[in-house]
Amino acid sequence: MTKPTVKRPLTLRDVSEASGVSxxxxxxxxxxxxxxxxxxxxxxxxxxxxxxxxxxxxxGALASSHVNLVAVIIPSLGxxxxxxxxxxxxxVLEDTVLQPVVGVTDYLPEKEEKVLFEMLSWRPAGVIIAGxxxxxASRAMLERCGVPVVEIMDxxxxxxxxxxxxxxxRAGRMMAEEIxxxxxxxxxxxxxxMPLDHRARKRFEGFxxxxxxxxxxxxxxxxxxxxxxxxxxxxxTQRMLERTPDLDFLYYSNDxxxxxxxxxxxxxxxxxxxxxxxxxxxxxxxLDGLPMxxxxxxxxxxxxxxxxxxxxxxxxxxxxAEDGALIELTPRxxxxxxxxx
Amino acid sequence: MTKPTVKRPLTLRDVSEASGVSxxxxxxxxxxxxxxxxxxxxxxxxxxxxxxxxxxxxxGALASSHVNLVAVIIPSLGxxxxxxxxxxxxxVLEDTVLQPVVGVTDYLPEKEEKVLFEMLSWRPAGVIIAGxxxxxASRAMLERCGVPVVEIMDxxxxxxxxxxxxxxxRAGRMMAEEIxxxxxxxxxxxxxxMPLDHRARKRFEGFxxxxxxxxxxxxxxxxxxxxxxxxxxxxxTQRMLERTPDLDFLYYSNDxxxxxxxxxxxxxxxxxxxxxxxxxxxxxxxLDGLPMxxxxxxxxxxxxxxxxxxxxxxxxxxxxAEDGALIELTPRxxxxxxxxx
DNA sequence: TTGAAAGCGCTAACAT
DNA sequence: ATGTTAGCGCTTTCAA
Numbered sequence: 001m002t003k004p005t006v007k008r009p010l011t012l013r014d015v016s017e018a019s020g021v022s023x024x025x026x027x028x029x030x031x032x033x034x035x036x037x038x039x040x041x042x043x044x045x046x047x048x049x050x051x052x053x054x055x056x057x058x059x060g061a062l063a064s065s066h067v068n069l070v071a072v073i074i075p076s077l078g079x080x081x082x083x084x085x086x087x088x089x090x091x092v093l094e095d096t097v098l099q100p101v102v103g104v105t106d107y108l109p110e111k112e113e114k115v116l117f118e119m120l121s122w123r124p125a126g127v128i129i130a131g132x133x134x135x136x137a138s139r140a141m142l143e144r145c146g147v148p149v150v151e152i153m154d155x156x157x158x159x160x161x162x163x164x165x166x167x168x169x170r171a172g173r174m175m176a177e178e179i180x181x182x183x184x185x186x187x188x189x190x191x192x193x194m195p196l197d198h199r200a201r202k203r204f205e206g207f208x209x210x211x212x213x214x215x216x217x218x219x220x221x222x223x224x225x226x227x228x229x230x231x232x233x234x235x236x237t238q239r240m241l242e243r244t245p246d247l248d249f250l251y252y253s254n255d256x257x258x259x260x261x262x263x264x265x266x267x268x269x270x271x272x273x274x275x276x277x278x279x280x281x282x283x284x285x286x287l288d289g290l291p292m293x294x295x296x297x298x299x300x301x302x303x304x305x306x307x308x309x310x311x312x313x314x315x316x317x318x319x320x321a322e323d324g325a326l327i328e329l330t331p332r333x334x335x336x337x338x339x340x341x
Numbered sequence: 342m343t344k345p346t347v348k349r350p351l352t353l354r355d356v357s358e359a360s361g362v363s364x365x366x367x368x369x370x371x372x373x374x375x376x377x378x379x380x381x382x383x384x385x386x387x388x389x390x391x392x393x394x395x396x397x398x399x400x401g402a403l404a405s406s407h408v409n410l411v412a413v414i415i416p417s418l419g420x421x422x423x424x425x426x427x428x429x430x431x432x433v434l435e436d437t438v439l440q441p442v443v444g445v446t447d448y449l450p451e452k453e454e455k456v457l458f459e460m461l462s463w464r465p466a467g468v469i470i471a472g473x474x475x476x477x478a479s480r481a482m483l484e485r486c487g488v489p490v491v492e493i494m495d496x497x498x499x500x501x502x503x504x505x506x507x508x509x510x511r512a513g514r515m516m517a518e519e520i521x522x523x524x525x526x527x528x529x530x531x532x533x534x535m536p537l538d539h540r541a542r543k544r545f546e547g548f549x550x551x552x553x554x555x556x557x558x559x560x561x562x563x564x565x566x567x568x569x570x571x572x573x574x575x576x577x578t579q580r581m582l583e584r585t586p587d588l589d590f591l592y593y594s595n596d597x598x599x600x601x602x603x604x605x606x607x608x609x610x611x612x613x614x615x616x617x618x619x620x621x622x623x624x625x626x627x628l629d630g631l632p633m634x635x636x637x638x639x640x641x642x643x644x645x646x647x648x649x650x651x652x653x654x655x656x657x658x659x660x661x662a663e664d665g666a667l668i669e670l671t672p673r674x675x676x677x678x679x680x681x682x
Numbered sequence: 683t684t685g686a687a688a689g690c691g692c693t694a695a696c697a698t
Numbered sequence: 699a700t701g702t703t704a705g706c707g708c709t710t711t712c713a714a
Contacts, residue, residue, distance in 0.1 A: 009486075009487055012691065012692065013691080022700065022701050023691090023692080024702080028693095028699095028700090031693090033693095034699085034700090035700090036699070037699060040699080052482065052485050054461045054462050054486075055462050055692085056403075056462065057462040057464075058399055058402045058403045058691080059690070059691030059692035059693085059706090060691080060692050062403050062690085062692070062707065062708085063705080064693055067399070077418060077427060078425070078428070080421075083418040083424070090445070099459065102443055104431070117395060120395050121395050121398040122398050123397060123398075140393055141393065141395065144393050145350075146349075227627065228627075229629060229630060230628060230630025231629045232630075256627065260630045263632060285568075285570060286568065286571065286597065287571060288570060289570060289572035289574065289601045289604065290571065291604060291608060353708065354707080363684065363685050363686085364707090366683085366685075369683095372709090375684095376683055377683070377684085397706090397708070399706090400690090400706070400707030400708035401707080401709070403691065403706085403707080403708070404689080405690080405708080406690065406691095406709095407709095683714105685712100685713085686712090686713080687710100687713095688711085689708100689709095690707105690709085690710095691706105692705105693706085694703100694704090694705090694706100695702100695703090695705105696701100696704100697701080697703090698700080
């Protein structure tokens with residue numbers, strides 16, 4: 001082996017010496033900045049490539065105080081919805097110099113605080129963060145971080161800066177209206193434990209409030225913790241119907257448990273949507289292909305990601321545009337096959 | 342509003358001046374390094390907190406040439422399997438000072454190269470990368486980056502450094518053996534287009550080779566691109582059975598399309614696993630709860646993540662341990678309800 | 683226990 | 699078109 005053991009990573013100086021060009025010019029070539037003669041450019045590029053030089057962005061960022069990273073903070077990756085938001089963000093950022101860096105909070109405010117602190121300490125050029133409720137410390141960090149902040153996926157509250165999402169209260173209300181209009185009246189709810197998930201809570205609130213206005217009270221409810229798997233939907237549905245057999249509608253806080261419930265009820269021979277109607281939330285496309293299409297509501301996830309990334313990108317390229325955008329998207333209700341029309 | 346507009350982020354010097362303690366001592370307090378009197382420590386901590394100081398890790402990293410980041414490079418986040426690997430990694434790293442930073446390649450070698458280059462330019466303390474096949478440029482970067490590299494999820498090949506995963510060839514073989522032992526003989530395969538996904542390809546290779554040794558040739562096959570949704574599984578299954586009606590087994594390259602096929606075949610009234618057997622791959626727990634449990638094989642995803650993170654963490658804390666670990670985990674075959682025994 | 687000086691590897695701002 | 703100088707905000711090292 002002639003390959004020299006690389007103890008120390010290569011520096012610009014190494015490339016400079018190897019190519020006989022000043023550090024500054026090497027730097028210019030590697031960043032396509034400033035005027036460099038074609039000959040020099042080629043020589044430097046060839047040398048850098050041959051040596052396997054990887055620039056040190058830490059030094060670059062410190063010197064220029066420019067970082068091309070956008071901090072993206074979300075509660076979870078196991079949920080299917082967040083990866084979709086991320087795709088939206090990536091799609092847009094791919095046409096820019098910016099790069100997303102993801103942090104995960106597990107729905108825990110303390111972890112959000114920690115993750116935020118860590119990410120901000122790398123001085124990102126912007127922040128996209130899920131949700132609009134944050135601890136005081138988190139809010140304070142976001143307010144003073146000095147870069148664009150976009151809160152996403154929820155607009156019910158006081159945004160710090162820009163905000164893109166849907167109103168989950170409204171989503172709950174819309175679903176309730178549809179269910180009432182369809183003539184259901186003994187309605188049950190299955191969802192995640194609320195304190196952890198503000199958006200699910202708001203949907204629930206909008207939902208029961210609208211039912212209440214129509215003189216209907218939730219007939220039963222069931223909350224769970226942990227992952228939203230098909231089995232969980234089955235179990236909870238079974239438990240609820242054993243306890244409250246006359247339910248004629250079940251509203252699930254997401255499509256996965258809704259799908260579990262659907263499969264269970266079909267097996268039990270329930271007439272859907274006649275004897276009992278069902279609805280979920282999120283519009284998860286991967287689940288298209290169930291025996292019946294579950295009624296659901298699209299949370300505009302990819303769109304939310306795209307719009308948020310656009311705001312960040314625009315603000316970064318034009319810092320004067322302190323617009324403080326608030327974009328409320330409108331969820332689309334899809335009655336599928338499990339909600340009478 | 343008395344809140345001063347923060348144009349410039351706070352520096353150590355600001356905290357130093359505000360607290361009347363030298364920069365150096367402030368630095369010591371904030372990193373819990375070196376001896377600082379209790380009084381000074383408290384004063385500094387209080388000041389820093391009150392001012393909302395967020396340390397600049399860019400400067401810190403440049404000065405110390407220590408970065409607590411571990412680059413984690415995976416093909417996709419939409420696949421369910423990779424988030425699980427990430428959980429395994431996070432679990433382990435949470436007990437250390439290290440933090441994972443995720444990059445996504447979309448199964449494209451060119452993008453892997455780009456992502457790897459970007460990440461290495463931040464000088465991470467370690468790299469965890471999915472797969473064992475990389476472009477020459479990527480291999481070169483990994484070889485000379487000077488930090489621990491763990492390739493994960495596949496052991497069939499030549500690892501650069503450490504490696505944790507299963508043998509997908511063996512997984513394909515095991516499934517074939519099980520299917521043959523169960524007496525199936527007209528076997529079809531449904532999977533992603535191979536050039537993109539080496540692990541699926543290897544499972545396929547191990548599968549057909551083992552069938553071949555038993556004198557069985559694949560009766561039909563169907564390849565697809567794009568996301569693995571239930572609907573895709575339905576379509577491909579239907580197409581294949583219309584073309585080759587006498588198939589008595591279908592091997593799917595993942596559980597999601599397998600589930601779609603299962604639902605379709607149940608609807609069509611097929612006797613499963615008598616008339617036709619089915620198997621998927623991955624052991625996706627979220628799908629437990631289907632009308633029948635799909636036969637599958639667990640890829641030890643969480644475990645792979647944990648082991649990889651452990652290797653990286655150990656190597657970083659003890660750089661002498663140049664062990665070059667190669668850990669082959671054994672996938673567990675779960676016959677579920679869709680494979681005769 | 684604390685502080686002062688030097689420099690991490692790069693780039694902005696000026697030369698030339 | 700190319701080179702020189704002076705930092706970026708921290709930490710290391712050494713001195714007090």
